[in-house]
Amino acid sequence: MLRGAREREGRSPAARWLQLATVAADGTPRVRTLVFRGWAEASVLDLLSDGRSAKAAELRQQPAVELCWLLPRARCQFRLRGQRLVLPADVEQQQRQRHWQSLKPSGRALWGWPAPGAALAAAEEFPTELSDEVPLPEPFELLRIDLEQVELLELRDHPHQRRRWCRSNEWSEKRLNP
Numbered sequence: 001m002l003r004g005a006r007e008r009e010g011r012s013p014a015a016r017w018l019q020l021a022t023v024a025a026d027g028t029p030r031v032r033t034l035v036f037r038g039w040a041e042a043s044v045l046d047l048l049s050d051g052r053s054a055k056a057a058e059l060r061q062q063p064a065v066e067l068c069w070l071l072p073r074a075r076c077q078f079r080l081r082g083q084r085l086v087l088p089a090d091v092e093q094q095q096r097q098r099h100w101q102s103l104k105p106s107g108r109a110l111w112g113w114p115a116p117g118a119a120l121a122a123a124e125e126f127p128t129e130l131s132d133e134v135p136l137p138e139p140f141e142l143l144r145i146d147l148e149q150v151e152l153l154e155l156r157d158h159p160h161q162r163r164r165w166c167r168s169n170e171w172s173e174k175r176l177n178p
């Protein structure tokens with residue numbers, strides 16, 4: 001259903017944008033937009049981030065996340081709950097390398113920038129591209145999210161449709177009030 005909703009968005013880059021919510025060390029929520037980078041398994045998805053960012057520290061303390069994915073053409077919202085997976089070191093390295101190679105030089109550039117969220121300093125450089133020859137940077141972080149629950153809200157019909165699937169329930173569908 002998610003694939004179908006994404007297809008309705010056509011070639012819009014926004015069809016790959018989702019919001020990642022985490023919990024900060026003081027227990028308060030944080031949310032930001034990330035690009036969906038593909039499915040590792042049927043209910044495991046990949047995101048890419050910077051290991052120097054606030055979210056990286058938050059996830060080390062609290063690996064539970066919620067993702068919110070709005071597909072406006074299909075008029076639906078997916079809410080995905082899960083955990084950031086800790087991968088065996090060799091798998092993580094191989095998967096980071098695979099994602100790094102799949103990025104365009106302009107897409108890689110961000111990982112050549114100074115630490116995200118740090119104070120802007122006059123002398124620092126922000127490259128526009130990192131070529132294929134640039135080795136995998138240390139801060140290039142794979143966030144692999146193992147999904148435990150999916151909720152879909154569809155606004156197309158009256159009344160709105162809301163359903164939930166839980167892994168603990170063999171992904172069987174439960175219909176809810178919208």
Ligand SMILES: Cc1cc2nc3c(=O)[nH]c(=O)nc-3n(C[C@H](O)[C@H](O)[C@H](O)COP(=O)(O)O)c2cc1C
Nearest residue numbers: 017032033034035048049050053054055056116117
């Ligand atoms: C459309 C869009 C796509 C983004 N994609 C990513 C992404 O794939 N990975 C990422 O780390 N940050 C991405 N960002 C930046 C994040 O939203 C955020 O500003 C940054 O990761 C720092 O977040 P943090 O301080 O909470 O760690 C994107 C921002 C926008 C507006």
